[in-house]
Amino acid sequence: MPGAIHAEGLVKTFGDVRALDGVDLDVPQGTVLGLLGPNGAGKTTAVRILTTLLRPDSGRAEVAGLDVLTHPNEVRRSIGLSGQFAAVDEYLTGRENLRMVARLYQLPGAVARRRADELLERFNLADAADRIAKNYSGGMRRRLDLAAALVISPPVMFMDEPTTGLDPRNRQALWEVIKELVAGGTTLLLTTQYLEEADHLADSIAVVDHGRIIARGTSDELKRRSGGDVVEVIVRDAGRLEETRAVLARLGDGETGVDTHTRRLTVPAVGGAKLLVEVIRELDAAGIAIDDIGLRRPTLDDVFISLTGRAADDPDLAADPGAGARVPGTATTEEGPR
Ligand SMILES: Nc1ncnc2c1ncn2[C@@H]1O[C@H](COP(=O)(O)OP(=O)(O)OP(=O)(O)O)[C@@H](O)[C@H]1O
Numbered sequence: 001m002p003g004a005i006h007a008e009g010l011v012k013t014f015g016d017v018r019a020l021d022g023v024d025l026d027v028p029q030g031t032v033l034g035l036l037g038p039n040g041a042g043k044t045t046a047v048r049i050l051t052t053l054l055r056p057d058s059g060r061a062e063v064a065g066l067d068v069l070t071h072p073n074e075v076r077r078s079i080g081l082s083g084q085f086a087a088v089d090e091y092l093t094g095r096e097n098l099r100m101v102a103r104l105y106q107l108p109g110a111v112a113r114r115r116a117d118e119l120l121e122r123f124n125l126a127d128a129a130d131r132i133a134k135n136y137s138g139g140m141r142r143r144l145d146l147a148a149a150l151v152i153s154p155p156v157m158f159m160d161e162p163t164t165g166l167d168p169r170n171r172q173a174l175w176e177v178i179k180e181l182v183a184g185g186t187t188l189l190l191t192t193q194y195l196e197e198a199d200h201l202a203d204s205i206a207v208v209d210h211g212r213i214i215a216r217g218t219s220d221e222l223k224r225r226s227g228g229d230v231v232e233v234i235v236r237d238a239g240r241l242e243e244t245r246a247v248l249a250r251l252g253d254g255e256t257g258v259d260t261h262t263r264r265l266t267v268p269a270v271g272g273a274k275l276l277v278e279v280i281r282e283l284d285a286a287g288i289a290i291d292d293i294g295l296r297r298p299t300l301d302d303v304f305i306s307l308t309g310r311a312a313d314d315p316d317l318a319a320d321p322g323a324g325a326r327v328p329g330t331a332t333t334e335e336g337p338r
C-alpha cells in the first residue's frame with residue numbers, strides 16, 4: 001500500500017532496557033493510528049525506527065510500501081516527521097524557518113513564500129513571524145516545528161506528542177489542521193499520552209507499555225474495557241463518605257473508588273448521564289451535601305488501571321503489575337499476562 005504503515009516484530013534494546021519488545025503495527029492508508037502510552041513506553045523509539053532514524057535489533061517495517069531498512073532514502077522522501085522535541089533553527093525567524101524548509105523540498109521561491117505565510121497564519125504565528133525563534137515560547141516553537149512538518153503534504157506523517165505543551169486553544173487549532181490533513185488522504189501515526197487526544201483524532205489506538213502493545217481498538221472499545229464513563233463525587237463532609245460509597249456501590253456499574261484525603265469517590269457508569277441523575281437524587285434524598293459531582297470520560301489512567309492494574313504514571317509498580325493493583329485483575333490484555 002503506497003500510504004500505509006506496517007511493522008512486524010520490532011525489537012529494540014538499549015543496554016538492558018527493552019525499549020521495544022516485539023511490536024506489530026498496521027495503519028491502513030488514509031487512517032490515523034494513535035500510539036498511546038506513558039513515559040518510557042517506547043513510543044519515540046517506534047517512531048524513530050519507522051522514520052529510518054534508528055535501526056531495530058530485529059523485526060521489519062514498511063512505510064508507504066517501502067522497506068525502512070533497505071530503502072531508507074526513499075522512505076524519507078515519502079514522510080513528514082514532527083519529533084517530540086521541536087527542531088527549529090533558533091537563529092532564524094519563524095518565517096525564515098518555514099521558507100528554508102520549503103526550499104529544502106525544492107518548492108519554487110514564490111510558492112515557498114506563500115506556503116510559509118499560510119502556515120504562519122494557521123498556527124497563530126503571524127504576529128511573531130519575524131522574530132527569531134530563539135525568543136519563542138515553548139508552545140510557539142512546538143507550533144513552528146509542526147508547521148515545518150506540514151510544508152509539503154507527504155503521504156505519511158509521523159507526529160510524536162504533537163500537542164504536548166500547547167495551550168487548549170492551540171491544541172484545538174492543531175487538531176483541526178490534523179483532521180484536514182487526514183481528510184486529504186494522509187496516513188498519520190501520532191503518539192500521545194492523552195486518551196482524549198487519541199479519541200479526537202485516531203481511527204484506532206494501540207496502547208503501549210514497556211515496549212509491548214497491551215491493547216488495541218477504537219477509543220470506544222478501550223473505554224468500554226475500562227468500564228465506560230465515570231461518576232465522580234466530592235462530598236462536603238468526610239463523615240458521610242461511607243454512606244455515599246454505599247449509594248454509589250448500589251447504583252453504579254463497578255468497583256467504587258474512595259479517596260478519603262480529597263473526599264472524592266468514583267464509580268464506573270455504563271449508563272452515563274442517567275446514573276449521574278440517579279446519584280444526585282439519592283444523595284439529595286439522604287441529605288448528603290456535595291461540593292462537586294460530574295460525569296467524566298475515562299482517562300488514560302482509567303484505561304491503564306483496568307489493563308495493567310497500575311496507574312500510567314506509577315513506575316514503581318511497573319516491574320510487578322500485580323502488586324498494588326487498584327482494581328482487581330479482571331482485565332484481559334491482548335497479549336496475555338507477561
Ligand atoms: N538512545 C537511548 N539510549 C538508551 N536508552 C534509551 C534511548 N532511547 C530510549 N531509551 C529508553 O527506551 C525506553 C523507551 O523510550 P522512548 O523514548 O521510546 O519512550 P516514550 O514512550 O517516547 O516516552 P516519553 O513519553 O517520555 O516520550 C525508555 O526506557 C528510554 O529510557
Ligand SMILES: [Mg+2]
Pocket residue numbers: 043044045084160
Ligand atoms: Mg517520546
